[in-house]
Amino acid sequence: MPVTHRSLDPGQLDRKQRYLLMVASVVPRPIAWTSTVSSAGISNLAPFSFFGGVSSDPPTVVLSIGRRKDGSHKDTARNLLDGGEAVIHICERHDGPSMVASSDGLAPDESEIELLDLATVDSDVVSPPRLRDAAIALESTRIHHREVGNGPVDLFLLEVVRFHLREDLLVDGLPDAAEMKALGRLGGTLYCDTSAPFSIEGLD
Numbered sequence: 001m002p003v004t005h006r007s008l009d010p011g012q013l014d015r016k017q018r019y020l021l022m023v024a025s026v027v028p029r030p031i032a033w034t035s036t037v038s039s040a041g042i043s044n045l046a047p048f049s050f051f052g053g054v055s056s057d058p059p060t061v062v063l064s065i066g067r068r069k070d071g072s073h074k075d076t077a078r079n080l081l082d083g084g085e086a087v088i089h090i091c092e093r094h095d096g097p098s099m100v101a102s103s104d105g106l107a108p109d110e111s112e113i114e115l116l117d118l119a120t121v122d123s124d125v126v127s128p129p130r131l132r133d134a135a136i137a138l139e140s141t142r143i144h145h146r147e148v149g150n151g152p153v154d155l156f157l158l159e160v161v162r163f164h165l166r167e168d169l170l171v172d173g174l175p176d177a178a179e180m181k182a183l184g185r186l187g188g189t190l191y192c193d194t195s196a197p198f199s200i201e202g203l204d
């Protein structure tokens, strides 16, 4: 039996259908568990899965942040526009419940980090704190911002200026995916993790 495809023109879909299609199609998505600090000094933590690596020289990542229903910036975007600094943490499977809880929209003067009682330490280079126990933390600074699409969303390119890698997860000096069980986001409330990597022969 030949395979058949359902072909969809996104222009014919409504906003919600387009969103559902995107998040179910572009999978798995890494999760940037992102701490920032407001101009009033309040630290903020929130997850974003429209996130990815862009370049390694210098190390650069991309983060895309949607707007609130009223069109205003989410706290993370506001803080990145004002201060230009963030710490992006890679979540392990056991971070899942705290990571999801940190996505609750709190007022700008409330801190998810304090509410969830997460231990932090000072970052080396940037102002936002880093989560003490995170598998990986990427201290990052904004190099580019632009609005994209009709939302619009706020797209940030961030340069990683410091990597923090938890020693117990390293194999030959690099984070080991199986040890780390890094979380990936699928559609809706579904997630996967990197506990069962496998090798495909070919280019190393």
Ligand SMILES: Cc1cc2nc3c(=O)[nH]c(=O)nc-3n(C[C@H](O)[C@H](O)[C@H](O)COP(=O)(O)O)c2cc1C
Binding pocket: 031, 044, 045, 046, 047, 048, 049, 050, 051, 064, 065, 066, 067, 073, 074, 075, 076, 077, 099, 100, 102, 103, 104, 105, 106, 185
């Ligand atoms: C796993 C996960 C991934 C998310 N990814 C995104 C994303 O890519 N873009 C976005 O705008 N919101 C995303 N959200 C929702 C934000 O985390 C949520 O709007 C949060 O309240 C923003 O917080 P802030 O206002 O403190 O920045 C995600 C939520 C979860 C649980």
